[in-house]
Amino acid sequence: MPADPNGPCARDGCTFLPLLGFVGDRWLVPTNYCSDACADFMWLERTLATAPTTAETPKALEAMEELRKLLDGRQEPYDIGPLVRD
C-alpha cells in the first residue's frame, strides 16, 4: 500500500487521486483509494483471492474483470458508486 498521500489511487490502473477523510457515512483510514468503488473492488479482489476455489470462481473472476474495465473507463471517480452495501 502506498503511503504517499499525493500518489494516485492504490488500485492498479486507476489514476484518480485518493479521497481525503470522510466518505459517505464512514471513514476510510488510511485513504488509499479515489472512491468507494475502488476500495470495494480491492476488497472484493482480496476476498476472492482468499476464498476457496469453486465452480463459481471463474465466473467471479470474469465479473471482476468486467468491473475493472468499468472502473478504468470512468471519467470521474464517482461515475460508479460503492460496489458493496453493508
Ligand SMILES: [Zn+2]
Ligand atoms: Zn481509484
